[in-house]
Every structure is written in structure tokens, then in C-alpha cells.
Amino acid sequence: MSTVASPGATGAGSTTTAVTVTRVHRLFAAQGKGSSVSALEDVDLTVADGEFVSLIGPSGCGKSTLLRLIADLDQPTSGTVEVFGKPAQRARLDHDYGIAFQQAGLLPWRSVTANVELPLELHGMDRRARRDRVGELLELVGLSDFAKHYPDQLSGGMQQRVAIARSLAEKPKLLLMDEPFGALDEITRERMQNELVRIGAETGAAVVFVTHSIPEAVFLSDRVVVMSPRPGRIVDVVPSDLGAAERRDDSFRDDAAFFHTVARVREHLHGTPVSGIRGVENQ
Amino acid sequence: MTSALPVRLSGRDPRTRMRVLLAPVVLGVLVLGLWQLAVESFEIDPFVIPSPQAIFDRFITNISSIVDGVTVTGRNALMGLVIGAVIGIVGALLASATWIFDEMTAPLVAALSVIPIVALAPVLYTLYGAAAETARIIVAALSVIVPVYLNTLRGLRQVRPVHRDLMRSHAASAPQVARTVTLPTATPYVFTGLRIASSLAVISALIAEYFGGPVGGLGKSITSAAASSNYPLAWAYVLGAILLGLAFYVVTLLVERFFTRHTGSD
Numbered sequence: 001m002s003t004v005a006s007p008g009a010t011g012a013g014s015t016t017t018a019v020t021v022t023r024v025h026r027l028f029a030a031q032g033k034g035s036s037v038s039a040l041e042d043v044d045l046t047v048a049d050g051e052f053v054s055l056i057g058p059s060g061c062g063k064s065t066l067l068r069l070i071a072d073l074d075q076p077t078s079g080t081v082e083v084f085g086k087p088a089q090r091a092r093l094d095h096d097y098g099i100a101f102q103q104a105g106l107l108p109w110r111s112v113t114a115n116v117e118l119p120l121e122l123h124g125m126d127r128r129a130r131r132d133r134v135g136e137l138l139e140l141v142g143l144s145d146f147a148k149h150y151p152d153q154l155s156g157g158m159q160q161r162v163a164i165a166r167s168l169a170e171k172p173k174l175l176l177m178d179e180p181f182g183a184l185d186e187i188t189r190e191r192m193q194n195e196l197v198r199i200g201a202e203t204g205a206a207v208v209f210v211t212h213s214i215p216e217a218v219f220l221s222d223r224v225v226v227m228s229p230r231p232g233r234i235v236d237v238v239p240s241d242l243g244a245a246e247r248r249d250d251s252f253r254d255d256a257a258f259f260h261t262v263a264r265v266r267e268h269l270h271g272t273p274v275s276g277i278r279g280v281e282n283q
Numbered sequence: 284m285t286s287a288l289p290v291r292l293s294g295r296d297p298r299t300r301m302r303v304l305l306a307p308v309v310l311g312v313l314v315l316g317l318w319q320l321a322v323e324s325f326e327i328d329p330f331v332i333p334s335p336q337a338i339f340d341r342f343i344t345n346i347s348s349i350v351d352g353v354t355v356t357g358r359n360a361l362m363g364l365v366i367g368a369v370i371g372i373v374g375a376l377l378a379s380a381t382w383i384f385d386e387m388t389a390p391l392v393a394a395l396s397v398i399p400i401v402a403l404a405p406v407l408y409t410l411y412g413a414a415a416e417t418a419r420i421i422v423a424a425l426s427v428i429v430p431v432y433l434n435t436l437r438g439l440r441q442v443r444p445v446h447r448d449l450m451r452s453h454a455a456s457a458p459q460v461a462r463t464v465t466l467p468t469a470t471p472y473v474f475t476g477l478r479i480a481s482s483l484a485v486i487s488a489l490i491a492e493y494f495g496g497p498v499g500g501l502g503k504s505i506t507s508a509a510a511s512s513n514y515p516l517a518w519a520y521v522l523g524a525i526l527l528g529l530a531f532y533v534v535t536l537l538v539e540r541f542f543t544r545h546t547g548s549d
């Protein structure tokens with residue numbers, strides 16, 4: 001099975017890559033008495049157009065840092081980050097990606113509708129078109145009834161869904177998601193996962209997805225990138241291309257190949273072979 | 284858990300709200316009753332303290348002159364509040380935008396905050412003439428600037444990192460960041476500053492009248508009533524001043540409540 005440049009839904013022979021991270025280091029300088037932290041060390045990562053890549057690893061291994069570098073919210077100490085063949089900064093200025101943060105990061109003084117339409121408003125879409133798009137997005141995340149609510153009137157999981165809708169607002173070709181389903185219950189989570197697979201297939205967007213859940217990573221991804229902490233490194237990349245996006249439905253969750261891949265990712269995470277697939281952690 | 288419950292209910296449950304309102308009213312009536320009783324039974328002289336009955340009588344019979352006083356002092360306080368608020372807010376905007384301005388004004392603000400501003404009143408009367416209200420408005424404005432400035436500046440610095448990241452990820456321009464994130468974040472803090480400043484404005488405008496200037500304000504009326512030994516009338520004017528201060532406070536409190544109704548999510 002081909003792994004490194006597995007084609008996404010767009011396929012069509014396009015050879016461009018969505019993300020190219022080359023020999024990236026990120027050192028956080030010591031502040032005061034604390035010692036400096038090497039959050040990322042010698043990280044190489046390529047995400048093809050339309051490819052779904054998950055980042056998984058223990059807390060503090062640099063997943064969010066890597067995502068922030070791709071989003072040009074932070075700069076590498078050395079190495080380069082390119083998005084769609086451009087420097088990360090250019091891609092950010094061109095609105096090439098959508099992002100959902102680890103904390104929902106909604107604006108509390110704005111209604112759900114106003115939060116979701118923020119990117120569209122900032123980039124000058126007219127009001128009528130904005131309202132239509134927001135309607136679609138809220139439908140998608142199942143919050144149509146809460147359009148006029150404010151973030152402090154929503155549960156944590158609902159807030160995250162609003163943030164996801166916001167990240168999808170401009171139909172970006174690249175989606176950066178930092179544990180977006182962290183606060184969701186299992187049922188909503190699986191529904192959102194199915195939706196995300198569908199959105200990925202429909203829009204042909206590449207996705208870089210941070211998660212702590214091995215089954216989630218395996219279910220969603222073409223490849224699972226396993227990271228280790230201090231210094232943050234990529235330990236291994238596990239292909240999970242067990243089928244095209246169309247095949248990733250609920251039946252896939254019970255597939256033998258699915259459990260096999262889950263076990264492999266677990267092995268890499270723990271650094272030792274793990275026998276059996278019982279007790280797969282889910283959070 | 285159990286102790287947190289009544290507190291949370293206080294705004295909602297009408298019966299609890301009744302009780303919250305009723306308690307201070309009952310206490311107030313009780314205190315007034317005892318006061319009245321004490322003045323009558325011990326035959327306390329009015330220059331020590333007049334009875335509430337006497338004060339209330341004077342308040343009713345002199346209502347038009349009290350309303351005039353409230354109008355004059357209230358107008359000075361309001362103008363001072365508006366002018367001081369504008370200066371404080373604009374100053375805070377400048378200070379948050381340019382660190383050099385911040386560095387330059389920091390000692391000035393510290394100095395201004397320790398000056399007993401009403402003490403400037405006599406100087407200002409000689410500067411602007413004792414026939415004009417200018418000096419009083421300036422005193423009120425000066426007392427307002429510092430709390431508004433400090434609160435606004437603090438608010439402008441409360442932007443959450445995730446919101447800054449959000450705006451950066453959308454490549455928002457500086458004016459867009461200001462309009463969609465920085466100013467809305469600061470707004471509740473501005474109104475907290477205004478609430479604190481509103482009482483200060485009334486107090487300053489009133490006290491400034493003690494040091495001179497044209498007749499007509501509540502402060503002047505209190506001094507002249509006291510000077511002519513009409514103590515119940517002096518107290519009636521004090522009652523007017525209390526009501527004026529209360530009005531400023533309540534209005535700004537309600538405005539602040541309105542602007543803080545949706546803050547702090549996730």
C-alpha cells in the first residue's frame with residue numbers, strides 16, 4: 001500500500017503538497033529560573049493534498065506547537081514550514097487554512113451565528129451570503145437551534161462544535177484541528193468524526209488533526225504520526241490507509257484491520273509491543 | 284454546594300429577590316425609627332443631629348430649591364464625568380497602542396492618583412473666575428480620569444491569547460483586531476471604571492463648591508444652611524446629595540451590568 005503521498009479525494013494527479021515541514025526545531029528559551037524546552041526536534045512531515053494526518057502523543061510532546069508552526073502563529077527556531085508550496089506566513093495571509101484551537105476560543109460577546117461568521121465577515125463576504133453559509137454550518141454541527149445563543153449559554157462540547165463550524169466557514173483546503181473533539185461525549189464524537197470524514201471527502205481538504213485517542217486517529221486518518229516528548233520528536237508514522245474515505249463508516253470501526261492498526265499505534269506510543277487489543281483507551 | 288445555591292438564585296427567584304430588597308429597607312426603617320425616638324426622648328439639639336422627621340419636613344418644603352441644587356451639582360458632575368471619561372479612555376487607548384506613551388504617562392498617572400484633587404479647587408477658582416462653574420467641572424473631570432484610565436488600560440490588556448491567535452490566523456488587520464476583539468474585551472472594564480468614577484464625580488463636584496464659586500449647587504446650599512444654623516435644612520440638602528450620588532451609581536451600575544452580561548465562556 002502506498003503511504004507517504006496517499007492521494008486524497010481530489011486526486012486528479014495533483015502533486016502539490018498541503019504541508020511540508022523540513023528539519024524543524026522549536027526551542028522555547030528559558031524564562032527566569034526554568035530551563036529551556038525543546039518542544040520540537042528535527043521534525044520532518046509532509047501532508048499531501050487532501051490527506052488526513054493525525055498527530056498523537058503524550059501531553060507536552062509538541063503537537064500543538066507543530067500545529068501552531070504550520071498556522072504561522074509561531075516560528076520555528078530552525079527549519080522551514082511550507083503550506084501549499086508557499087512559506088507559512090504567505091499561506092496565512094492568503095487565508096489558506098481553517099483552524100480549530102484546543103480551547104474553543106469563541107468570542108463571548110458574540111452570538112453563535114456571529115462567532116461562526118467571523119472569518120467570512122473579516123474577509124468581506126456580504127451579509128446575505130454569510131447568513132446562508134452560517135445556516136449550513138450550524139446544520140452540519142447540529143446547532144441550528146442555538147444560532148442566537150451566546151457561548152456562555154452552551155456546554156463545552158457545544159462550544160467546540162461552534163469552533164469547528166467556524167474553522168470550516170471558508171471551505172479551506174487545509175484544516176488544522178487541535179483536539180477539537182476533546183470535550184464531546186462518545187456519541188456526538190463519533191457523529192462528528194463521521195461528518196469530518198465526509199467533509200474531508202467532499203471538499204478534498206487536507207487535515208492535520210491532533211488527538212489523544214488512538215481509535216479516533218486510526219479511524220480518521222490516512223496516516224497517524226506518533227510523537228514522543230522531551231524533546232518532541234516524530235517516533236513513527238503508521239499508515240492507516242485501510243480504505244478510501246467512503247469506506248470509513250461505522251462498520252469500519254469493527255473491522256479487524258482497524259484493530260490491527262490501533263494495536264500498532266499503541267505499540268509505537270508505548271515503545272514496546274502490546275499484545276491484545278482490549279482496553280483501547282478512548283480519550 | 285448548598286451555600287452557593289441561594290447566591291445564584293438571588294437574581295432569579297422573585298421571592299429571594301424580595302427578601303434581598305426587603306432586608307435593607309426594614310433595617311433602614313428601623314434605624315430611622317430609633318433615631319427619631321432618640322432625638323425626641325433625649326431632646327437632642329438640632330445642631331448635634333436633627334430628627335429624621337424634621338429633615339424630611341425641610342426636604343419637602345424646600346423641594347424646589349433642592350431640585351435646583353441637584354440640577355446644578357448634577358450637571359457639573361455629569362460634564363466632569365463625560366470629559367474625564369473621554370480623556371481617560373483616549374489616554375488608555377494611546378497608552379496601550381504605544382508603549383512610549385505608556386512609559387511617559389505612568390508617573391503622571393501615579394502622581395494624579397495621590398493628589399487630593401478637590402484641594403485644587405481654590406486655585407482653579409482664581410484661574411477661571413469664581414462666577415463660573417468651570418473650576419467645579421474640572422475638579423470632577425480630574426477625579427474621574429484616573430480610575431477610568433486605569434480600568435480601561437487594564438481591560439485593553441485582557442485579550443486572551445487564543446483570541447489573538449484566532450485573529451492572526453485569519454490575517455485580520457489592526458483595525459479589525461481592535462474592533463472585533465480588543466475593544467469588546469475592554470468594554471466591561473471601561474464601565475467598571477465609569478461606575479467607580481461616577482460616585483467620585485458627584486463627591487468632587489459637591490466638595491468643590493465648599494471652596495467658593497457661584498451659589499446654587501448642593502454644596503453651597505449645605506454650607507449656607509449650616510452657617511445660618513438651619514441644621515435640618517442642611518441635612519435635607521445632604522439627603523439630596525445622597526440621592527444624586529445614588530442615581531449616578533445606579534445608572535452606571537445598570538450600564539455595566541448590561542455590558543458584562545456575556546463574558547467569560549470556555
Ligand SMILES: Nc1ncnc2c1ncn2[C@@H]1O[C@H](COP(=O)(O)OP(=O)(O)OP(=O)(O)O)[C@@H](O)[C@H]1O
Nearest residue numbers: 028037038039058059060061062063064065066102
Ligand atoms: N509559549 C511557550 N513558552 C514556553 N514553552 C512552551 C510554550 N508553548 C509550549 N511550550 C512547551 O513546549 C512543550 C510542548 O507543548 P505543546 O503545547 O505543543 O504540547 P502538546 O503536545 O500540545 O500537549 P497537550 O496534549 O497537553 O496539548 C511543552 O513542554 C510546553 O511546556
Ligand SMILES: [Mg+2]
Nearest residue numbers: 063064102178
Ligand atoms: Mg496541545
